[in-house]
Structure formats: C-alpha cells, structure tokens
Amino acid sequence: MQQSALDHRTDPAPAPRSSAQGSRTVHGLLDLRAAAQPDRTAISTDTGTRLTFADWRDRSVRAARALVARGVRPGDRVGLVFGLRDWPEFAVQYCAVTRAGAVAVPISDGRPAEAVGGLLEHCGASAVVAGAGASVPLGPWWIAAPAELAAEAAESGAAAVQLPEVAAADPAQVLYTSGTTGRPMGVLASHGNVVHGTRPLARHRPLAHSEEFLHAFAVGTNAGQTMLVNALDAHPAALVATRFTPGRFARLIEQRSVGSVFVVPAMAAELLGAGVQERHDLSSVRLFGSTAAALPPSVATALTAAFPNAVVVNYYTSTEAAPAQTAMVFDPSRPTALGLAARGAVMVAGPDGRPLPAGETGDVLLRSPGAQRAYYRDAEAGAAVFRSGWVRMGDVGYLDPDGYLHLVDRASDVIKSGAYKVSTLQVESVALEHPGVADVAVVGLPHPVLGTSVAAAVVPAAGTAFDPAALRSFLAERLAAHEIPSTIRTLDVLPRNEAGKPLKRAIRELLAT
Template identity: 30%
Template sequence: MNPANWLVRTAQIAPEAPALMIDETPRGDYAAFARAAAGIGAALRARGVAPGERAALFMPNRVEFLEALYGIWFAGAVAAPINARLHPREAAWILEHCGARLVFAAPQTAAALREAIGPGGPEIVDVAEDAFAAMRKAPPLPAPAPMTAEDPAWLFYTSGTTGRPKGVVIHAGALMAMTLSYFADVDEVRPGDAALYAAPMSHGAGLYNFMHVIRGARHVVPPSGGFDADEILDLAPRLGDVHMFAAPTMVRRLVDRARARGLRGEGLRTVVYGGGPMYLADIEEAVAVMGPRFVQIYGQGECPMCITALSRRHVADRAHPRWRARLASVGRAQSATEIRIAGPDGAPLPPGRVGEIEVRGPAVMRGYWNAPEATARALRDGWLRTGDVGALDEEGFLTLHDRSKDVVISGGSNIYPREVEEVLLQHPAVHEAACVGRPHPEWGEELVAFVCPAPGAAPDPAELEALCLSRIARYKRPRAWFALPELPKNNYGKVLKTELRRMLAEGRARPLEAPQGDEA
C-alpha cells in the first residue's frame, strides 16, 4: 500500500488535528498536510516525474521535509532522502547514482548542491522559495498513486564508511511491516502524542513518521532543526508525551545534561535508541537518571528499524535474575522478523554460539539499487547477512558482539572489541572508549584501546589494565593505550574505527600517559 494513503486516512478522520509544528507553533493540521502533499504530487507529475521514478530530499530537518516526502508518494515516485550533513559532492553522486529527476533542498543546501551538480542535473526545488509554495498549492491529485507491497518506496543510502554508499531499496511492504512491528514490539502511539525530530529525518527518525501519521500525532521540528540536549529538555515538558529516536551518543549527551541540571526528562514519554552500540554502563545510568523512558531497537537499512527490540519493561527491569544480560542485549526478534546465528559455512548455530546474525522477513530489502553483486553477497537463500556478529540465548535475546570486520584475531583467538569497551566504560575516568586491532608480527593482530577521559579526569593505563584483568581473560586486554579528546564519528553518530586504524598506521595516535604524581 502507498504510505500516502495513511496520511489521507488520518486527514479524513481527524482533519483539524495539529500535524506539523516548529517548536510549539503549529504549521498546519492534517487536512492542510494532506492537501499540500497532494498538490506537490500533482506538480511532480506535471514535471514528468512518473510512478517508479526517483525524487530526492537533501535538507536539514524541516516540516517541509514531510510535505515533500508524502508528495513524492502521492505521485507514486520513490523517495531518496539524503543526509543533509553530507558534502554536496557526495549528495550529487547519490543523485546521479539513483537517477533522481528532482531534488527538494533548503537554503542551507541548495546553492552548494547546484554548484556540485552543474548543468544538466536534476531540477533543484528550494522549499523556502516560491516554486515550492506553488507546488503545495497546485490542483491536487485526487488520490495517491497505486502501489503494491513489492514497489520501491524509499531508497536508503548507507553511510558508506568503507567506500561508496549503497542504495538499499525499501519496498512499500517493508515500510508496512516495520510500522506494524513498532506498534507490536516497540511502543504505542496515541492521538496528541508528539514525534520530535532531533536525529536526521533522512534516516531512522524519519522512518518513524509513519506510526505518528497513522495515529494523528504531532510532528515537531525543534528550533535548532537538530539535536541539542538542553533544547530537548526544555521543549519536552511544554509539548508533553514526546517520542523521539536517538543514536546512543545522543542518549549519553541527553543524560549528561539532565543529570547536570537535576532533571529527569519530564515530558519525554519514549526515547527509542539504536543505530549503534549502547553500552551497558550508559543505559544503566540513563534509566537511573531519567527513569523508564527508554526502548532499544536494532536494525539496518537493509531491514529498517525492524530486527529486534528491547522493550521499556526489559530496559527498566532490575528484578529478573538475568537483568544485566538482558540489558546488555538488543532484545528479541520483532514480530515481522526471524533471526538466526550462522557459522562460516552458513549453517545455523545453537543458542550461545557466536556467529554472523542473519535475518529474514517482510521488512528485509529485496536488494541494492543497481548493485547485483552486492545484493548477491548480502542475501543468501532469503536470509540477510547482516555482517554483525552475535549470539542468541535460550530465551531469544540477541547480544551483539561486533561487526564482523571489527573482530580482532590475535594468536588464533577471537577478541570482540565491544566486550572490552564495555569493561573500560565501567571506570569513572573513562567517558568513551573504542578498541581496534593493529598488525603484530607474531600474533597477527593485537588489541589496542583509544580512551576519552571523563570531564576533569585522567585515566591511568595501569588502572585500566587492572580493571580488564579483573573482568575478562588476560589475552583480551589491550596491549597499548591511546588518548583522544573524543572519538571520530560519522554523520549518524557511529564511531569510525577505520579512522582509528588510519591514525595508528600513520603514527598519529597519542599514547595515554599515567597521571603525573602517580609514579610512587
């Protein structure tokens, strides 16, 4: 089904419900939202954008993003959202790769994108200019174009940390499976709730618009257009019943500010976190500071937001005898998804064994855009090979160990950096930590650690090594320690371990030294 039908349905039953907001200021109800999308769809058709063709979005978080997104679907086209923090040349490559006929941009992105594209590229429509206003007011299409479950709807470009990004083809049926699984496994949405878009709408935060459209909830863009912990803590009590999606690094910053200000996240009903590892120490502190507001999901672009979920109850539970193990997991399979752990030969492994995580179900992609070889590597007999390493327990809880490419093999033994990072983050002087492998002439690789100090603290390598020796096997401890003010991250908050390895190879890593005065 075309996702635009969900907007039409809500506009029919709750036309006057507030839909789009900036801060606390309404910018349109559901009737106006649907009318604008239908006009944009008609204007796209008039520009020759036919069903199945691609139209892109390259802008920071704005309410116009949602109007343009649903306008694309009204026309039956495929939406290709692009993270606004990418370089215009990177965005231009994506536009060329997917063959976009038109791209919606904003004042912050339009001019640089025009320069990067040059003559002969797709039409650029700045949503702050008259051309977009005219599209919104065009004679509307009477109904969204028909779409089947197998029709492409959203073209998601991966972060591309190891090369050119790949375009994941998310079909309409996958969006439906993800949306219904949210209601079943993640959270409820009620009329009057508010979706707060602090993470990029081009990715996970934007994918969570559907649930809120279906329920007739509010869609709020904060004044900054992005993530500002103090802004969120101030805005949430005024809005009430706020839902938001956040990367783990955002959760950490939100909790730090709430603790510093003596707040508990009033007004925030649900914070769904995902998109990277949430360390056990961080989520324990988050619940202690802000209460039972957190739900974890695990997904990939290839199975968007829809692999596992760790419920609010499980995140907050401290009574179960295995609550720490559950909290360290990413939860159980969502209702639309099957999970298995596979060995190197592709055969399923029993509970407790570590291997590659594979998933299948209606939310799994059908393939990458114009990349048959990459598709063949990712999909095997209907199962998506995630490239993540993990294990299932007897209750079906999935624990992530690492990306397969990040596993360090030292002297023939596998070392999972995340396990070591979890231990390092238990030290009060450590704010962030990341472990990678570097070449070793005898063992093949050895594990080294990058440590970011907590404010006002000075981590001592001897103390950190002693902590590791008290928690994990001796062979897993880091063999060298390096200091960084903060870890390098991509636009989605994921740690760039490729950059850490590059720093090592180029001799740019600074050793972590013992605090002065500790020699005695």
C-alpha cells in the first residue's frame, strides 16, 4: 500500500529506509511519514499555503540534489534565512540540506542583515538559501532562492545526482541562541539529538486530541525547531500564524477549531490583555503550551479561565539543553513550579557542582536523555555550560521536597542591592497581579550607595490611568522593602527578541537615561 501511494511521483526519489534507519535522521522521519500518509497536510499557514508530506519529501529530495550539484558536501553549513510567511518552504529546505549531508543553520529574516552576516561568518557557511524578502549580505557564500534550486533540479541529469548516507551521529543543525545576555552562541545538534523521543511508526501519535496545532514561532528559535519536529512526528498538522496579533491568533483558533496552541509568555499575556476570550470561541483548545520563559502564576491562572477546556502546560528547556526539559500542568497549589523532568533529568547544584538538598537555591542544570549538544567553534564557553552530560541553564532555582523545579531568576539578572539579593522574576510576578499592569520587566540600575537599585519598566493595561505610587503601595503589601522598585518608567511596549524574551540590556539603557 505504501509503495502504490508513492507511484504517482515523477521524481525518482530514493526508496524509503527501514524504520530503524529512517527514525534516526530528520529527513528519515519525513520519508517514513510520507510513505505512510503522503496526502496528509503537514504544514499550512494562515495565508493559505499548504504542504503535504509527499510534497515535502519530493521537493526536499530535488532541492538536495540541486545543492549537491552546486557543490555542497557533507558537513558544510548552509544558512536558511526565512520568515514566518515562508515556514513551509523553510521546512522543505531544512530537509534538503540534511539530505545533502550538510548542516542546517536556521536564521530568522527578522534579524538585521548585519546580524545575519555575523552568524553566517561565525558558522563558516558555504551557502545560503533565502526566502522572499530576506536580506542576506554578500560574503564567501553563494545565495539562492528556493525557486532557483527547483529550476536547477528540473534540469536534465539532476535526478542522477547521488545523495550521501547520513547517520544519527552526523550534525544536523547549528542553532543560535537569542543573545539576551551576550553574543549569540551557535549550538550544534546531531540528528540523533534532534529526533530523540520521536516515534514515527507509533499507532498513537503525540497531540492526538487535535487536527492542527497553532504557533507563531520564528525560524531559528529553539521553539521553532520543536514545532518542525512536531510537524514530522505529531498527529496534527502545523498551522503557522504568519504574524502574531491577539485578534488574529484567536480568530484562527475559532475558525479552525485548533486543539493545541503553543506560545511564549509574552504572547499569552497579550492574548489576555486583549480580552480575546470575550470575543472568540476558544473552547476547541485542549492544550495550551507555553515555552521559552517561566509563565507568571497570574498569567497561568488567567489562562485557565480564558481557555476553559485546556490544560495549561509550562515547558522549560534551552537551546543548549534540548531535548531535555521539564513540563508542568499548571497547578494553583504550586503556582511557581516548572514541573518534573519530562525528558532527561534536572538538578540544582552548588558551586562545587554537587546536588543541593531540597529547598536550597543554586544553579539549575538539565541532562539530555540522548546525545548532548555543544557550542560550535567555542569550546571555552562550552566548558562552562556543558558539564559531564549536564547543561548549566544560567538560572538560579531550587527543587521542592517533591522534586518540582522552581526558578528564582536568571543568574545574570539577580539584583544585588546593598546587603540583599532581589529576584527580578519575583518582583515581575507580583507586579503582574496589579490590574493596571499589562507587562513589566525589572532590572538593576547603578546606585551610588546600594551598588544597584531595583527599577521597573511597565506597560500599563489598556484603558487604565497608571499611577506608579499606587503600584508601589500594592507591592509594599506583598514584597519586602528592598524589592520595591525605586524607579518605575512606563513604556508603550517592552523590547523583546524573536523568542519573546525581554531585552533587559536595552530596557536597562532606557531606564538609565
């Protein structure tokens, strides 16, 4: 039956590998899914673009041959610069690159051209495939549009190009971190790491409660790469919102009866702030997943009311630690918990790297259940993060007596004010409980006596007359005196990166002026 489903194709693609072989590479997962469900939609966008598994496989095979014909060889790094509107084409080119034995380097076209060039230079890219409208600077790499590769693949003799064998241990991608606390770091992952935990031939696939899962994650983010693997492995098709606004996102949920939704906390707060639950039917959602940062308890509580039929899940991982993660269905009795280890293991360690007892605060580390990732071309920085199978997350936290992880703050964000240490996450979480606060970021500013003082950038809730004094009074009833911001500045919007994380360096500069 599988062979007949593929007989209609004109491109003489390689025969699908066995399940044991195919499940070990990213494009191998695609081969297996295309053989089993060729006409099923894999990815679609809110603009009407649709990609079936058969199309995804066939087009990736042809593009891979065009890449090899152009001289791409195993191990070469190939930049993939695409935007949200081009998600299906990005997926095609990603699998084309890995089929060619090369290493995919996904980069959002939302990054400035100079930043794109810096990443391409760092990874030593030999080639770039770019979507419509992407700005890629000239360099020692050649640049092609997907249509060019498709045309070259259609030329006589292209079908005879041989594609290399690719193994689980071979590198699949270099993914760059957001760079919120420093320069972006390239994180190298093998095929075995990227596909770890997938079950391509399972009778019951993940997210089986829905026919579509919705997201608006940029290419080049760890959350975006997770959505790519979901598209290959999960039951529902990926639905990409090509531009995130609360109303647009909620309309898609209502119109398409979306069953699974994935956001970052900032998106969740925007949905609630816009009151979309009052104007749209959100009852189809069974899973509301948040990732990239800790979900503030007040936001999580409000989500359970706005999405009455959904479980609200907070996922915690990093570009370096994936696929290790913790997961937590929001529990009002543990409002700050990020959950137990869902994949791999979690540990809170002291300065000597040894585990700390429950309740004691220290460095948070995750351990991957599969092959570990590594920093690309930066062994020195990697030595401080990757430790004997464990990955240092850069967060400070503790485990409660039941083993649930709780974050205190980013290690780099903890404010040392006089004799006290202040958790910015704690202050932000309490501030968000105030009805006049739609969004907030807390940072430390230089102080002549204390060393550092607490400052807050606040986005007022729509329709409210924000009063900093009223916010201070509100906080004074819930926080210690040293935690109350001495500086409060209102902004129309918080500067954030494409992963949805607040750019605290930029916020600190705004508040310092």
